[in-house]
Amino acid sequence: MTKALDWFRAADGEQSEKSRFHLIRENVQWIIISIIIALGIRYFIVEAFKIPTGSMAPTLVGVHKHVVCPNCGWGFTRDYHGSGATCPNCLFQMDTYKNKSHGGNRIFVNKFIYGFGGPDRWDVMVFKYPFVDIRCKDCDYVMIDRRWVEGMKCERCGSTRLKHKRKNYIKRLVGLSGEELQIKNGDIFINGKVAKKPQKTQEELWVPVYNSAYIASKEVVPSWNVDTKYWQKNEGSLLLEISQAEGRTSFATFARRIFDNYAYNDMTGANVVGDLRLKLSAVVQRGSGGVSAVIERDGEIFDAYIPVQGSGEKCGLRRSGKVLAEADAHLTLGHEHKVEFCYADGVLWLLLDEKQVLFYDSDAGSPDYGGKISDSGIRIGGRDITCRFGDIEIFRDIYYSSDLTSGSWGVSGPIKISNGEYFVLGDNSINSKDSRVWKFVVEEDIVGKAFLVFWPLSWIKVIR
Numbered sequence: 001m002t003k004a005l006d007w008f009r010a011a012d013g014e015q016s017e018k019s020r021f022h023l024i025r026e027n028v029q030w031i032i033i034s035i036i037i038a039l040g041i042r043y044f045i046v047e048a049f050k051i052p053t054g055s056m057a058p059t060l061v062g063v064h065k066h067v068v069c070p071n072c073g074w075g076f077t078r079d080y081h082g083s084g085a086t087c088p089n090c091l092f093q094m095d096t097y098k099n100k101s102h103g104g105n106r107i108f109v110n111k112f113i114y115g116f117g118g119p120d121r122w123d124v125m126v127f128k129y130p131f132v133d134i135r136c137k138d139c140d141y142v143m144i145d146r147r148w149v150e151g152m153k154c155e156r157c158g159s160t161r162l163k164h165k166r167k168n169y170i171k172r173l174v175g176l177s178g179e180e181l182q183i184k185n186g187d188i189f190i191n192g193k194v195a196k197k198p199q200k201t202q203e204e205l206w207v208p209v210y211n212s213a214y215i216a217s218k219e220v221v222p223s224w225n226v227d228t229k230y231w232q233k234n235e236g237s238l239l240l241e242i243s244q245a246e247g248r249t250s251f252a253t254f255a256r257r258i259f260d261n262y263a264y265n266d267m268t269g270a271n272v273v274g275d276l277r278l279k280l281s282a283v284v285q286r287g288s289g290g291v292s293a294v295i296e297r298d299g300e301i302f303d304a305y306i307p308v309q310g311s312g313e314k315c316g317l318r319r320s321g322k323v324l325a326e327a328d329a330h331l332t333l334g335h336e337h338k339v340e341f342c343y344a345d346g347v348l349w350l351l352l353d354e355k356q357v358l359f360y361d362s363d364a365g366s367p368d369y370g371g372k373i374s375d376s377g378i379r380i381g382g383r384d385i386t387c388r389f390g391d392i393e394i395f396r397d398i399y400y401s402s403d404l405t406s407g408s409w410g411v412s413g414p415i416k417i418s419n420g421e422y423f424v425l426g427d428n429s430i431n432s433k434d435s436r437v438w439k440f441v442v443e444e445d446i447v448g449k450a451f452l453v454f455w456p457l458s459w460i461k462v463i464r
Helices: 002-045 199-205
Strands: 046-050 064-068 075-079 084-086 093-095 106-110 124-136 142-146 162-175 180-184 187-190 207-211 231-234 237-241 249-254 276-297 300-307 315-319 322-327 336-344 347-352 355-361 376-396 421-425 446-455
Touching: 046 446, 124 421, 162 187, 237 249, 249 276, 300 336, 300 347, 315 347, 315 355, 322 355
Parallel strands: none
Antiparallel strands: 046 106, 064 075, 084 093, 106 446, 124 142, 124 162, 124 446, 162 421, 180 187, 207 376, 231 237, 237 376, 249 376, 276 300, 276 336, 276 376, 300 315, 315 322, 336 347, 347 355
């Protein structure tokens, strides 16, 4: 009996050892398979990248500082090299040398998508930078930003023992194969007509200029010019009071000229921007008139007028007095309405309570469109009403600079893009090395489409 028990115990122990061995082997196999799958996904489908610089700011940022304006509380990002910053909201200047630096955004890039079709305009694209840095293995001499050619020699010692490595770059695609492209007045012109950005891309590229919710403790530059007979400035809002008997209109004018300034690099732009966006809330307390939102460009006045319910008038969009479009949309007394009025890429649109009520596409291909403007502005006002305007926000569109001294491709005149070539630009246009400098990206150098910011967690977003 004892010998039988010993035999069963031995057999059971041997079985357990075999089970443990099979379990370990199975786990090792799964680990190896998982590594192979992960490497395959990384190589063929999705890969993670880290943004090193600020050429795509504020859409994507490299190593940077978080800055909060001590004057108004506005928060923004600043390139880590700088020791000072200017608040884009109130123009207060501050020191940032003590601010801690943070790493660049980390993104996922789809390397598979372009296998089903070519890239689309406005894609944010990763590609191999056309230039390389070359180091001589014999004398350690470094040649920077050179095009690699087989058989190259060291400029110092003549050696052919050279080492080079290509870098990944990220930019926004603006010009496709077979097109003629030119940069004019901040816009991209394709085959003579302005390239209009899709709504989701446009939403990504609006640059904040002013937000009334962030009230400056010290007014560096006045925000609004008003007729004090009809207007009162309150904390973060403007109150307009015009009696019905007066039968007149009054406006508050945004007091600052709007340039292509870039807070990320603390650079003051030299170009007036005329593609603008105005957002606000309006509460009409009494009256029989309506509210107006105005965008001005070199003397041309684009006016969106929204009447009070029961006035007998229509909501209208006018250009220097000429009616462009009308709709049956009205304001209700005592009700807070959200108003958004925009001009970008030759297109005007008006949203009321987040619904588009007016839209007009001007002749963006006309010869005068794209001429450099010298003045622009924002006004808000009304006729025969008492109305409180609050939550006022002003944005400008991205302005593709044509003033780079280091490159002029697509700037001084139209440039033809051949088959298999693409034209790319950085969103931080005033401080980006891109196709204006080194011309085209060739098809075989495209890595993939950036589609998601996954780090830091507070930045998680889909890339438009």
